[in-house]
Amino acid sequence: MQGQGRNSANKKSKAERLLRKHNLKVTVPRLSVLSVISEKETATSQPDLEKILGKSVDRVTLYRVLNAFEEKGILHKIFDLHGTxxxxLCSDDCPEHIHSEEHVHFTCSKCNSVYCLDEVTLPAIKVPKGFQLDMVGINAVGVCAHCKSKIN
Ligand SMILES: [Zn+2]
Ligand SMILES: [Zn+2]
Ligand SMILES: [Zn+2]
Known part of the structure; x- marks a missing residue:
């Protein structure tokens, strides 16, 4: 992976920068997983990733990569309507181990896609004394724009 101009590998360098920022070694499986997820508008499940990546990343590696990314605050996990x-991708400054995403997750009941809605602000959540709040998530269910346009 040497001698490639920065311009020709723009996407790659963004993924690389993310890995370096979180002190993760830059490896091909990590780069592949990151580039697939960052290209998609919706959240991606592990089975989908397996399908897209094919044989280039084996299951165990994929599992480890996802876990490391989640722990480092690069990716956050959302469960879709089937519990998958x-x-x-995390918003810019997720600290390690605690995800600070405070946004609504919109799940489409037609195509089961999960969207992160960053533009919706959530109310501040007060927790009882002695409780520690790690993450706030609101799940909204409806029909996404893609499916809606197919219906109309
Ligand atoms: Zn996060
Ligand atoms: Zn949809
Ligand atoms: Zn999200």
Whole structure:
């Protein structure tokens, strides 16, 4: 992976920067997983990732990569309507181990896609004394724009 101009590998360098920022070694499986997830508008499940990546990343590696990314605050996990875990990129400054995403997850009841809605602000959540709040998530269910346009 040497001698490639920065311009020709823009996407790659963004993924690389993310890995370096979180002190993760830059490896091909990590780069592949990151580039697939960052290209998609919706959260991606592990089975989908397996399908897209094919034989280039084996299951165990994929599982480890996803876990490491979640722990480092690169990806956050959202469960879709079938209870399948899907993964989406974290907002810029997720600290390690605690996800600070405070956004609504919109799940489409037609195509089961999960969208991160960053533009919706959530109310501040007060927790009882002695409680520690790690993450706030609100799940909304409805029909996404893609499916809606097919119906109309
Ligand atoms: Zn996060
Ligand atoms: Zn949909
Ligand atoms: Zn999200």
């Amino acid at each position: 875990a899907t993964y989406a």
